[in-house]
Amino acid sequence: MFVAMNRFRIVQGREADFERVWAERDTHLDGVPGFLEFRLLRGPEADDHTLYASHSIWTDRDAFEAWTRSEAFRKAHAGAGERRDLYLGHPEFEGFETVLDR
Amino acid sequence: MFVAMNRFRIVQGREADFERVWAERDTHLDGVPGFLEFRLLRGPEADDHTLYASHSIWTDRDAFEAWTRSEAFRKAHAGAGERRDLYLGHPEFEGFETVLDR
Numbered sequence: 307m308f309v310a311m312n313r314f315r316i317v318q319g320r321e322a323d324f325e326r327v328w329a330e331r332d333t334h335l336d337g338v339p340g341f342l343e344f345r346l347l348r349g350p351e352a353d354d355h356t357l358y359a360s361h362s363i364w365t366d367r368d369a370f371e372a373w374t375r376s377e378a379f380r381k382a383h384a385g386a387g388e389r390r391d392l393y394l395g396h397p398e399f400e401g402f403e404t405v406l407d408r
Numbered sequence: 409m410f411v412a413m414n415r416f417r418i419v420q421g422r423e424a425d426f427e428r429v430w431a432e433r434d435t436h437l438d439g440v441p442g443f444l445e446f447r448l449l450r451g452p453e454a455d456d457h458t459l460y461a462s463h464s465i466w467t468d469r470d471a472f473e474a475w476t477r478s479e480a481f482r483k484a485h486a487g488a489g490e491r492r493d494l495y496l497g498h499p500e501f502e503g504f505e506t507v508l509d510r
Contacts, residue, residue, distance in 0.1 A: 347507060357502070402461060
């Protein structure tokens, strides 16, 4: 499996707005080859932000990379760049391969 | 759901040793109330280390916290602190609550 994570630092007090953006967003992931699961997670609070992480889980890295070159990806990210007032800095992407799964 | 993550920075060239420690480790998680799934993930390489993450997934934060106070937790971490030569710095813990799951 391949886990594509993005980490988002959200301005304190704007957490509900950020969660609403995701709840209303069409991720266009249903039916994408190799896609398994998507989660949005709320993590620890720091002095000036709350950390969130998105995890999309794929059968393998190739399936994820094919998606990033697809029309479905373009549609899912059509609104990216809006609502910059919610964020401290850019999202940080990290890709992970499964070593153990129990 | 609650996702308990640890991030590990592993000295370059010691990745196989680190993975072997986990492959041979008994996590004592089977049968723990509220435990759902465990994964060890290998992430991006930096100049001086490779990033790994462990994810343990729980029904809720209370189940995770009860485990951290249990005998099973003590057994699972009996060997922690050994093999410090594999690590750059301490593992970083972050706990996340599920906001969306698709």
